[in-house]
Amino acid sequence: MKMTSTLIVATSLILTSGSVLAANSKTDQVVSYSQLSSATAFELANVAVGQCAKDGYNVSTTVVDLSGRVLAQLRYDNAGPHTLDSSRKKAFTAVSMKQPTANLMKTVSEKPILAPLKDMDDNLLFLAGGIPLKVNNQLVGAIGVGGAPGGHLDVICAESAIKTVLKTAS
Incomplete structure (x- = not known):
């Protein structure tokens, strides 16, 4: 039972982080920054x-x-x-x-x-x-x-x- 709960939580975290990354990748495909010459x-x-x-x-x-x-x-x-x-x-x-x-x-x-x-x-x-x-x-x-x-x-x-x-x- 404990292992099943852990597996469900881990799977949920993986799926959630994947959707967050997918959502961000559509809007933030390029990161800009300034650099010293x-x-x-x-x-x-x-x-x-x-x-x-x-x-x-x-x-x-x-x-x-x-x-x-x-x-x-x-x-x-x-x-x-x-x-x-x-x-x-x-x-x-x-x-x-x-x-x-x-x-x-x-x-x-x-x-x-x-x-x-x-x-x-x-x-x-x-x-x-x-x-x-x-x-x-x-x-x-x-x-x-x-x-x-x-x-x-x-x-x-x-x-x-x-x-x-x-x-x-x-």
Whole structure:
């Protein structure tokens, strides 16, 4: 009896989800989104690296699109080789989770039950320095900075780039 009930519920869910998908597919056959130009992505990376260099930090910066693919990546003189990967992962995490990595780092440290989030994808990095990028209040990608002696300093460089290039506050 219990197995029959489970089978009926499962079948109902499958049929319902199929009709919802079928209804949506008729109206939403194409999804449109905005993407940063490669020139804008490079400018963001360049301004962030320049700000950190001015502050005395050798960093790398990565800008990713909505799917987490790299649009621009820049490593400053004497930045450690690991900074390329950390900046990419911070940007990936910010766009994937749709929030600054500093917020995610804080949330996970305050709620240990969420700690497994850090391990669900090898590209995630829950350290400060990744910030989602929005244009006209629409998510278009993310920027990640890595290599300053503290994530809060990476954030300052990323925010400087966002404010300068996108003419908005992060």
